[in-house]
Amino acid sequence: MGSSLPSSSDVVEAFDEFMMAFEAFKEANDERLAQIESRVSADVVTTEKMERINRALDEHRQLVDGLVLKSRRPALSGERAETSQAALQHKAAFAGYVRHGAESGLRALESKAMSVGSDADGGYLVPDETEREIGRLLSQASPIRAIAGVREISASVYKKPFAVSGPATGWVAETGERSPTTTATLAELAFPAMELYAMPAATQTLLDDSAVNIDEWIAAEVQVAFAEQEGAAFVSGNGTNKPKGFLAYTTAAESAWAWEKVGYLATGVDGAFPASNPSDKLIDLVYALKSGYRHNAHWVMNRRTLGEIRKIKDGDGNYIWQPAAQAGGVSTLLNFPVAEAEDMPDIGTDDMAIAFGDFRRGYLVVDRLGVRILRDPYSSKPYVLFYTTKRVGGGIQDFDAIKLMKFGES
Incomplete structure (x- = not known):
């Protein structure tokens, strides 16, 4: 009620920090995957680092989402x-x-x-x-x-x-006999x-x-x-x-x-x-x-399931989860939006x-x-x-x- 709305620069700055956190997450996860390939198991320090960055990524995303929602919130009085x-x-x-x-x-x-x-x-x-x-x-x-x-x-x-099964349909000549359709x-x-x-x-x-x-x-x-x-x-x-x-x-x-x-x-x-x-x-x-x-x-x-999916790559080595392209957008998984x-x-x-x-x-x-x-x-x-x-x-x-x-x- 008494707080001012965040400026556009606040939103941009928070989103930039979120993207930097995502890049740090990818680097840590790439290091973990390389260790798994070379040593069968990942180094504990690397795994803990990646999980810490993963949690920070969630916190940055929540901050960005909160700022975007607050900046879009219209006042109830005096505007309409x-x-x-x-x-x-x-x-x-x-x-x-x-x-x-x-x-x-x-x-x-x-x-x-x-x-x-x-x-x-x-x-x-x-x-x-x-x-x-x-x-x-x-x-x-x-x-x-x-x-x-x-x-x-x-x-x-x-x-x-709701029609569980629709009526029968088919092709027919202009002057041909129409068969009765079955009841839906x-x-x-x-x-x-x-x-x-x-x-x-x-x-x-x-x-x-x-x-x-x-x-x-x-x-x-x-x-x-x-x-x-x-x-x-x-x-x-x-x-x-x-x-x-x-x-x-x-x-x-x-x-x-x-x-x-x-x-x-x-x-x-x-x-x-x-x-x-x-x-x-x-x-x-x-x-x-x-x-x-x-x-x-x-x-x-x-978010915990999403945290596991963030670590997954496709056959070409690309991460299947991608963050929003801009502040206020939604993250995607295999190009479909994710609702947490x-x-x-x-x-x-x-x-x-x-x-x-x-x-x-x-x-x-x-x-x-x-x-x-x-x-x-x-x-x-x-x-x-x-x-x-x-x-x-x-x-x-x-x-x-x-x-x-x-x-x-x-």
Whole structure:
């Protein structure tokens, strides 16, 4: 709120340091590989040096990403005029409720609008501007949301029919007899929106400070809590009172893949890549995905798995992982972008530590319109708590669009 935005020179300087760290990492790893070839095992000092640089590389990347996001963040106030008198009234009434607990204005506005977003147990809708800012911050902080398909709904459940097998098609002469097409096999996918909550706290002194932008403060406070909970649920949530993660579905070897299962390829080694030509397994995973899905495909893995992949070269001696070409860009693996999701499992025996696919077509995030806030000045005096809720669901919508790598023999 009170910090200034980083300058472009700050971003450039941080990105240059990141690239220098990457060059140092490649030199250390090349030295380690040379030692393995000449002496069967790498020198301990060299290995420790490489791992230290690898960790520094992660820290530099996080610094660059943070500076880029901060430099792109628009201020909520003063930059965009509200388009309607109703929006202005709601914004003013909401500020009065948050700062001083004056709820009569909000109650009258929401009663007049007959809003379905207000909670029967209490709570009021945040202004549209604040809701948009929360959504924007979540898209930046939640790695799966950033690459998945997102749909807004007003009901509690989104139901989507999906054609498992399409109708029969064929060529026919202009005046030839048309054979009737077979009926498509349809499956109905249901995505219920579950309640997600955060409870930021503030002092009354902070709320009384007119220099504090309430909209911006709320968005920033709930963003971290929402993003962490969403990130875990979209990856491995069990679907009970939370979204169902793509790793929670039944899996099957790619050779035996069927609808409602997620296909996987095995590395052939328990808890590891093969010792020779490990990049071949990643290439196999790329081409396990149909060509129609590959143009928008992403890798998904956590930073520890990515740290192992950074060490891998292809048959021509080139590193298969490449850093972003510019600040704010994304790193690539075999020329496909990488999304780092810390909730993905580490490499271990039979773990599905890597996912690859078109997540925009494969995984759907469902947002129910409306973020609500209930002000609680009593439960934790002298602090004021803000019970903030949104409804979100998620699940796989196309089982052919996502593939996994299993670190096991079969």
